[in-house]
Amino acid sequence: MKDTRTLGSFPLRIKVSALVVLALAGLAIATGLSNYFYFRAVLKHEAIGRGKAISGTLASALVEMPDSAIGSTIASVKKEANLAYVEVVGPNGNIIAHTFEGRAPAQETTVLKEAERVQETSIDGNAVIDVPAPVITGSIVHVGLDPGAATTMVLEAQKLLIGITAAALFVFTLLTVFIVARFVDPLRKLTQVARRIVEGDLTQKVEVTTSDEVGELAAAFAQMVEKLKEVLRALQDSVKLLTDAGNELGQSTSEQSQTITRQATALQQTQVTAQEIKQTSLLAAQKAETVLKLTEKADEVSSQGESAIEKSLGGLTDIRAQVDEIAAKIAQLSERTQQIGGITQTVKDLADQSNMLALNAAIDAVRSGEHGKGFAVVAREIRSLADQSIQATNRVREILEDIGGAIRV
Structure with a gap:
């Protein structure tokens, strides 16, 4: 299956660690190359100085040396000093003595007649450094140096330096991974907590102990979570109060309904009694005692109706007090919401x-530039975390606006 992940999908710890390791590797490579060219130049300079000293010494010695001893002398010097060649050139440019095997190879005349300047030339396809020294007799001593020997020494030293650099790079890589993990871990924990809080889980704890900007953000986020918890507890208490008030209001309504039923019954009885009184009045003469009893009964029923009405007024007064209490609780809830x-x-x-x-x-x-890329990645992560915090606060604000709208209704 083809891997379609981009650089942005890797964890911040891996990206920052890779950036630091690449920076260290680039620094190590640059340091190694600069050391290589520097040491090669230094060894070349030292070799030229040594060649000048040898050629100068031979030039002084050849003044009083017989011609028969020149060949053996320069051969001995070449062997002991590990030189590429040694040759003595006469005033007319002909080679008097040399250390080449067999005949001397063809050489440029300008190089053979040069008595002061060190030159880089080629003999039989091999690069050499020619170091001349003039003799008082007019001859010139040429000492040939092999630049490959210096390069070999530099490469040997470079191998050792590469090994040390690789070991140091490995150690620094481990340290970088550890330090970056310690730096990114609070952000990772805070992001996980923020996601769970956005999902509605307010039981999460923000455990970040750093004192930098990430620690300050975590502390503010923890305060927000605690405030949200307090709001939820206040809402739960308010709901409980509203439930209790509703129950009491329902009970009062039930009692009021019973009172009204009794009033209706009493009024019905009064109407029946009035009808009976009307009928009885036609027979007043004959049924005076009956009318008197019915009148007394009507009076008794009226007294009961008056008592029932007084109870109804008392129940309405209680309902008004409960409604005032509910209004006060709603006002407190509105203040908490604000x-x-x-x-x-x-x-x-x-x-x-x-x-x-x-x-x-x-x-x-x-x-x-290149050294700031790691900080740019950290800045993007902090900015993403700030955007998540803004989204969470906007969601809380929407919930509070819904609660405020319900309270105003």
Whole structure:
């Protein structure tokens, strides 16, 4: 299956560690190359100095040396000093003595007649450094140096340096991974907690002990979570109070309904009694005692109706007191909602400031070039975390606005 992951999908710890390791590797390679060319130049300079000393010494010795001893002398010097060649050139440019095997190879006349300047030339296809020294008699001593010997010494030293650099790079890589992990771990924990809180789980704890900007952001985030918990507890208490008030209101309504039923019954009885009185009045003469009894009964029923009405008025008074209490609780809930809105605004402002700091850090990282790429990555992660905080506060604000709208209704 083809891997379609991009650089942005890798964890921040891996990206920062890779950036630091690449920087260290580049520095090690640059240091190695510079050391190689520097030491090669130094060894070349020392070899030329040594060649001048040898050629000068031979030039002084050849003044009083017989011609028969010149060949053996320069051969001995070549062997002991590990030189490429030694040759003595006469005033007319002919080679008097040399250390080549057999005949002397063809050489440029300008090089053979040069008595002062050190030159890089080629003999039989091999690069050599020719170091001349004039003799008082007019002859010239030429000492040939092999530049490959210096290069070999530099390569040997470079191998040792590469081994040491590789070991140091490995150790620095481990240290970088450890340090970056310690730096990124609080951000990773804070991001996980933020995701769970966005999903509705407010039981998460923000455990970040650093004292830098990440620690400050974590502390502010922890305060926001605690405030949200307090809001939820206040809402739960308010719901409980509303439930109790509703139960009491329902009970009062039931009692009022029973009272009204009794009133209706009493009024019905009064109407029946009035009808009976009307009928009885036609027979007043004949049924005076009956009318008197019915009148007394009507009076008794009226007294009961008056008592029932007084009870109904008392129940309405209780209902009004409960409604006032509910209004006071709703006002307290509205104030708490406004306080939470202020807290969410503070968290949003802090997230905006973190976003601005991340933007400034990104700009500084761009100005810093290659060394600032790691800080640019960290700045983007902090900016992403600030955006998540803003989204969480906006969600809390929407919930609070819904609660405020329900309270106003």
